[in-house]
Amino acid sequence: MIDALQYEFMQHALLAGMLVSFASGIIGSLIVVNRMVFLAGGIAHTSYGGIGLAVYLGLPIFFGASIFAVAAAILIATLTLKKRQRIDTLIGLIWAVGMAIGVIFIDISPGYNVDLMGYLFGSILAVSTEDIYFMSILLLGIFFVVIFWYRDILAVSYDSQYANLRGINVRFFYTLILILSALTIVIAIKVVGLILVIAMLTIPVYIAEKLSSSLFIMMFLSGLIATFFTLMGLWFSYTYNLSSGASIIIVSALFFALFLISTKKDIL
Amino acid sequence: MKVIDIKDLYFRYEKQSVLENINLQIEEKDFLAIIGPNGGGKSTLLKLILAIHPLQKGEIYVLGKSPSKSLGQMGYVPQNTNINIDFPIKVIEVVMMGHTRKERPLLGYGKDEILCAMGALTQVGMSDFAQNKIASLSGGQRQRVMIARALCANPKILILDEPTSSIDINGQKEIYKLLKQLNTYITIIVVSHDISVILEYANKAAHINKNLSYHDISDKHSTFHTHGNDEHFCEIELLQMLGSENCNTCEGENPKWKLKP
Numbered sequence: 001m002i003d004a005l006q007y008e009f010m011q012h013a014l015l016a017g018m019l020v021s022f023a024s025g026i027i028g029s030l031i032v033v034n035r036m037v038f039l040a041g042g043i044a045h046t047s048y049g050g051i052g053l054a055v056y057l058g059l060p061i062f063f064g065a066s067i068f069a070v071a072a073a074i075l076i077a078t079l080t081l082k083k084r085q086r087i088d089t090l091i092g093l094i095w096a097v098g099m100a101i102g103v104i105f106i107d108i109s110p111g112y113n114v115d116l117m118g119y120l121f122g123s124i125l126a127v128s129t130e131d132i133y134f135m136s137i138l139l140l141g142i143f144f145v146v147i148f149w150y151r152d153i154l155a156v157s158y159d160s161q162y163a164n165l166r167g168i169n170v171r172f173f174y175t176l177i178l179i180l181s182a183l184t185i186v187i188a189i190k191v192v193g194l195i196l197v198i199a200m201l202t203i204p205v206y207i208a209e210k211l212s213s214s215l216f217i218m219m220f221l222s223g224l225i226a227t228f229f230t231l232m233g234l235w236f237s238y239t240y241n242l243s244s245g246a247s248i249i250i251v252s253a254l255f256f257a258l259f260l261i262s263t264k265k266d267i268l
Numbered sequence: 269m270k271v272i273d274i275k276d277l278y279f280r281y282e283k284q285s286v287l288e289n290i291n292l293q294i295e296e297k298d299f300l301a302i303i304g305p306n307g308g309g310k311s312t313l314l315k316l317i318l319a320i321h322p323l324q325k326g327e328i329y330v331l332g333k334s335p336s337k338s339l340g341q342m343g344y345v346p347q348n349t350n351i352n353i354d355f356p357i358k359v360i361e362v363v364m365m366g367h368t369r370k371e372r373p374l375l376g377y378g379k380d381e382i383l384c385a386m387g388a389l390t391q392v393g394m395s396d397f398a399q400n401k402i403a404s405l406s407g408g409q410r411q412r413v414m415i416a417r418a419l420c421a422n423p424k425i426l427i428l429d430e431p432t433s434s435i436d437i438n439g440q441k442e443i444y445k446l447l448k449q450l451n452t453y454i455t456i457i458v459v460s461h462d463i464s465v466i467l468e469y470a471n472k473a474a475h476i477n478k479n480l481s482y483h484d485i486s487d488k489h490s491t492f493h494t495h496g497n498d499e500h501f502c503e504i505e506l507l508q509m510l511g512s513e514n515c516n517t518c519e520g521e522n523p524k525w526k527l528k529p
Contacts, residue, residue: 212356
């Protein structure tokens with residue numbers, strides 16, 4: 001493993017893995033405590049529409065995916081803010097339509113079609129320097145938001161109706177959480193792919209939640225746990241020559257099972 | 269000055285009229301119990317007072333101003349405090365959410381907010397639990413924390429929506445004792461299904477079932493007669509009296525309120 005580090009793509013992979021994991025830990029915590037896991041799944045799959053569009057128009061893939069994911073986040077935020085009961089039907093719809101748009105755009109794109117498996121299951125070994133920049137800026141942005149607006153985000157997440165009474169702009173923070181989720185999902189697609197991204201956003205968070213007494217500790221602990229899982233997963237993937245995204249998820253799931261057994265916690 | 273002044277208030281959800289011709293004046297340091305059948309409009313009235321719902325027809329003045337301008341003076345304890353029990357949050361963080369301060373520190377919480385929250389927790393007898401996770405508390409303790417959160421704003425009016433619906437009998441008594449203490453300097457409005465509130469603690473009662481009937485029950489022992497020496501009170505009589513103007517409309521909606529001759 002150590003000698004592999006001399007390759008630039010391997011350095012990029014490790015760096016990207018750590019950046020993405022920390023971002024997923026923080027944002028995953030917000031997604032879990034706000035019960036937005038299904039919403040995040042919807043955004044992840046909708047971003048495939050953006051990938052398709054970018055391929056068709058010849059734009060940078062992650063630019064297209066970001067635009068699509070953020071648009072989906074704003075749409076979902078608007079739909080879910082008021083009525084949260086029957087919204088699962090609409091999210092399911094957005095989820096499937098987003099993917100369908102992606103497939104159609106790639107169908108009608110002329111010439112060679114990109115390796116779509118890479119977007120579905122991740123391609124961490126293909127991380128470019130620009131991707132690293134984008135990931136770093138996003139992580140810094142997330143740090144800034146959750147530290148500076150911690151009390152507002154906490155209030156909105158814990159009891160949005162009360163936060164509203166205390167003059168906090170619930171709509172703004174709810175939308176902000178979903179937009180940050182969308183951007184985090186887009187960078188996480190590079191590492192584990194859009195199908196596996198939900199596991200990355202939830203497994204470390206679940207463990208951290210049981211060990212934390214406050215949301216702040218939970219966010220940073222999830223970040224650390226996610227980073228550990230990613231590094232272990234990458235080592236596993238390198239050693240046994242397996243897909244990196246799937247390896248990260250399997251390693252996470254194994255540690256999750258160990259955690260449950262060792263602490264004798266009920267799953268729910 | 270009236271603490272809350274409601275004039276000719278009407279409210280409807282789409283096609284269904286919920287409140288009609290509501291007139292209500294609440295005096296300073298009143299302990300008003302709002303009772304009535306499910307779906308009778310109790311919570312809707314609270315939400316109008318708290319500016320959660322917009323006014324449709326009629327007027328509401330809270331401390332002489334519109335409800336949205338007086339939000340800082342109102343403490344609110346919502347109906348269901350069992351939401352998000354597993355949320356990783358400390359008791360003191362929940363209480364500090366109630367603090368209403370215009371300017372806020374750049375990061376985290378100000379010293380005055382922490383002091384204020386600890387003061388509110390002391391008032392409800394929960395200061396020892398400040399650093400505990402909210403999940404580790406019992407239903408009654410959690411309810412006290414929610415009252416502390418409302419008190420953290422130093423409110424002139426405390427509004428509670430069925431504060432004892434999820435706690436055992438001893439816990440309920442404790443909560444009402446606490447409210448009675450707070451009532452020496454705060455106006456209290458409580459929605460409740462619990463008859464003992466009206467009998468032991470409230471001095472005013474309002475029965476809402478679309479319309480409102482208002483009763484001053486501060487001298488309830490002379491107003492109502494009790495059975496026997498143990499001051500046992502007949503629930504049915506009270507309901508008959510309080511809801512007499514609306515009895516025909518509450519029939520069948522909720523068995524608890526159904527009156528038998």
